[in-house]
Amino acid sequence: MAEWLEVIIRTLFAVVVLFFLTKLLGKRQVSQLSFFEYITGITVGSIAAYISLDTDKTWHLGLIALAVWVACSYGIEFLQIKSKKARDFIDFKSTVLIKDGKILEENMKKEKLSTDELLEELRKKDVFKVADVEFAIMESDGAINVLLTRENQPLTPKHLGIKVAPEQxxxxxxxxxxxxxxxxxxxxxxxxxxxGELEKQGLTVENVFLGQVDSYGELTVDLYADSVQLQPPQDKPQLYALLKKCEADLELFSLSTKNQDAKQLYEDCSGKLQKLLQALKPFIQN
Structure with a gap:
């Protein structure tokens, strides 16, 4: 067999083997790498290159080495799942870098992190003042997570006492x-x-590049024709406006009638509709 053809076959074989071994090791191998996973990735790549390019008769030994490395990595991952002490020893513990707005210099030295690097990581989290930080922690994979002080955290509907509809x-x-x-x-x-929903917008399936439906049954679409501007659906706002009109009509009827029983009935219905609107507001008002 020609040498160039042998290299092609071995390379394709190495790609297939690496694909299945990476699938075996799981998604963490292709996301944030731990210390040991970083070493494993470099070594496995080097062995795969050896399998592809080494043209002597010992190339199959690379497969044995590859299998041993993957078995070790798989065993260590299993050990980490079962043991907290093993996780701390292999992947290191998380380190607090900032506490109550104060930088912990000793921990910075321990992680060999400069002030410039810390400030850069804070800016990536949209934080520009150390005093605004309650906690900043360096995780075992090197990422820095930040918790702002309560007064600097963004407002949420919960802070304002507003109920919002659950999202799916x-x-x-x-x-x-x-x-x-x-x-x-x-x-x-x-x-x-x-x-039917597409017909309301004057569209056909063939016009739509991507169509999504949220948990409230609302369809939004992205068209192949980027220059076409679509109007947002108005069903829910129109329903809310109609219910508000009904509430206003009931209040008007209660004020205009002289019959006490009818007045009481209109007021009761108006009050019930107000409560219903308050409950439905997060769901149907955009």
């Missing part, structure tokens, strides 16, 4: 101009419903 996963029901039946089934919706 948005489903992609159209991709590349084709209907995805499985997400529709997850939402208990049909193709007929989807086509």
């Amino acid at each position: 996963e948005t489903q992609a029901v159209i991709m590349d101009g084709k209907i995805m039946d499985e997400p529709l089934d997850t939402l208990n919706l049909s193709r007929g419903w989807l086509n």
Whole structure:
């Protein structure tokens, strides 16, 4: 066999082996790497290159070395899952860098982190003053997570006492101009419903690059034609406005009638509708 052809075959073989071994080791190997995973990644890559390019008759020994490294990595990951002490020893413990707005210099020296590097990491978190930080912690993978002081944290609906509707996963029901039946089934919706929603916007499935349905059954689309501007759906705001009009009409009826029983009935209905609107507001008002 020609040498160049042998290298091609070995390289393809190494790619296939690496793919399946990486799948075996899990997603962490392709996201934030721990200390040991970093070493494993470098070594496994070097061994794969040896398998591809070494043209003597001992290339198969690279497969043995590759299998040993992957077995060790798999065993250590299993040990880390079972033992907290093993996790701390292999991946290091998290280190507090800032506490109550004060930089802990000893911990900075321990992690060999300069002030400039710390400030850079804080700026990545949109934090520009150390005094605004309650805690800053360096995780075992080297990432720095920041907790702002309570007065510097962004406001949320909970802080304002506002109830909001629960969110669920948005489903992609159209991709590349084709209907995805499985997400529709997850939402208990049909193709007929989807086509009806598209007709309301004057669209067909073929016009849509991506179509998504949220947990409230609202369809939003991205078209192939980027220059076309779509109006946002108005169903929910219109429903809210209609209910508000009904409430105002009931109040008007209660003021205009002289019949005490009718007045009381209108006031009761208006009060119930007000409570209903307050409960529905997070769901139907955009």
